[in-house]
Amino acid sequence: MLFKFKSRATADLIMLEPNGRQLLEIIGKTPDPHGIVTAAQIPAAIAALEAAVAADEANAGAPAEEAEGADGEQQPPRDTVRLRQRAAPFIDMLRRSAAEDHDVVW
Structure with a gap:
């Protein structure tokens, strides 16, 4: 599933489901198929x-986990795309929408 965020102040913003869900949960919205940020x-x-x-970046400085787990099994690579990069387009959309007093829907 994709999330397609819309505002009359900006172009549409499309995100993959896990990324859109994460951002919606951060702002306290239920990641339903349709919703609104007034x-x-x-x-x-x-x-x-x-x-x-800010919290994600503070945790990024923590020591990286071992490449191998306790049982010697290879661990999957850590996500190299930080929350800042994933959230930046959405934050920009929210700022522009606030400046023009428009809602953001999905």
Whole structure:
């Protein structure tokens, strides 16, 4: 499934389901197939996303896990795309929508 975020202030933003779900959960929205972030809710959503990005970056400095697990089995590679990169287009959409007092729907 894809999430297609729309606003009259910006072009559409399409995200894969896991990434869109993560961002919606961060801002306190249920990742249903359809939803809305009203213009009044946008400042709180931006603040929540920025706090999550800051927390993610603080955790990025933690020591990396061993390449092999305790049982000697190879572990899957860590995600090299950080939350900051995934959230940046959505945060931009929210900022532009707030500036023009438009809602964001999906």
